[in-house]
Amino acid sequence: MTDLTKLTLKDALDGLKAKTFSSEELTKSFLTGIEASNPTLNAYVEVTADKALQQARASDVKLAKGEGGALEGAPLGIKDLFCTEGVQTTAGSNMLRGFVPPYESTVTANLWRDGAVMLGKLNMDEFAMGSANETSAFGPVKNPWKAKGSDAELTPGGSSGGSASAVASDLCLAATASDTGGSIRQPAAFTGTVGIKPTYGRASRFGMVAFASSLDQAGPITKTVTDAAILLKSMCSFDVKDSTSLDIPTPDWTQSVGQSVKGLRIGVPAEYLIDGMSEEIKALWQQGVEWLKAAGCEIVEISLPHTKYALPAYYIVAPAEASSNLARYDGMRFGHRAEDFSSLDDLYAASRAEGFGKEVQRRLTIGAYVLSAGFYDAYYVKALKVRRRITEDFDNVWGKVDAILTPSTPTAAFKLGDKQIDPLTMYLNDVFTVTTNLAGLPGISVPAGLSSDGLPLGLQVIGKALDEATVFQVAAALEDSAGFVAKPAKWW
């Protein structure tokens, strides 16, 4: 019998519906795989085997009657930043070790409504702050990919490194993830998987552990563009429990996959050709342009003049929002509480120093600084103004183009530990992805080729607000042209 774990989400759903195999069989295949591989890859921080089998059996009952939702019986991995009722949710932090939410996030509630099965909670950078999964309190996740001729362990990217690694190594059919500056798309690019961040407001933030609320958005990491369209639809919904949730219908994006891109105008922004971009990434980008041209797209050179300011603006806005959001962790009502303290202030400060890791502390300190009296206007308000400039850049080109093509990341996956020395080098990972978070636009990363070292590289498609349809359409055309079928050689 074929290895069920290698199926795409789409094929698995078809197989379940056709009763070629049961959800219980499929779920057991994944649980066996996780048991064997997870000690090495560290993608899951908790495996919910009993819950998974229960859900799978319930799905099989429905499937037997020809009933069931859009994801009926499909085993998924859940990033550990989505609150799951009765299942520990830590956001990769010692601060939340042992935290068991008494409620369910809206995104995961939507998945269970549609019949999905939860295999477990996926590792991530602490509070989603990181680009290499090295800030997790549970230790780094390993990328199933290794460079040709090298045994060095690579990062799967971050912050959704557990999600990306699990999907790439067939430890789930697909996974939920979240993206504040590139945390879905960068790990997807590093692992040869597909990841989409939808328009801000499409997916409810209720029950997602908050990092930077005006930027955070949930989305899926999957094996194919079709799978991303299927899972994203289930994840998105209007939700009164999130004041920024958009009260609009969620389209069936699978309809956009495979639709001709002939006549679509694709923007290629000059400013994304950054100093020091490797020849490989340049060539990949050019290849993407050629593929779309061949598919009938019109290529339009565009300018997004404020691009280079997106990252520094982000590193004011995101830490500022984080310093406000994470003020809730005071050791009083939930989360870690220090044992040794000399005063109330000291109890807060000691609890937070013990509970938060180094990168989180660094960002909270920056956030407190840029919001403090005397610096608020010079840093925070200034960054918000630059944010508008960046958004206007996009507004100015939408009359001329239907979507924008860029690389997803400036490099392929790097060695674990390689960029820990200097936070700035790490921050540069998000240089191509962070603009869409600031502007609230949808962006997808599609695997498009291999580096000379044999590592996956991704291309990003950015769309207009609420126009995920065109994003999926173009992404599918790229997927089709790239014919990316490479898989990491199993070493784990």
Added chain:
Amino acid sequence: MAIDAATVRRVAHLARIKTPEDRLEPLAQELNGILNWIEQLNEVDVQGVEPMTSNVAQPLRLREDVVTDGAKVDAVLSNAPKSADGFFVVPKVVE
């Protein structure tokens, strides 16, 4: 606007993060590195630009001012480091 150890001590207090004295200087250097890089924002002409706090095109919704949730004492207290008789228990902080 270079940050020194005294500034780090002040900001760490604002952020309520206990920071040992010997960490202040290295942190000051790190933060200066990041803030120097951020200084490039000063190149952008933002004359007359409104600060952008949200990228949601719709106005915030209003709802009726009624209770929609509650009576969940056990759930609320379920993750408390310490609780008793329906209350959070915190260490004695007033002498």
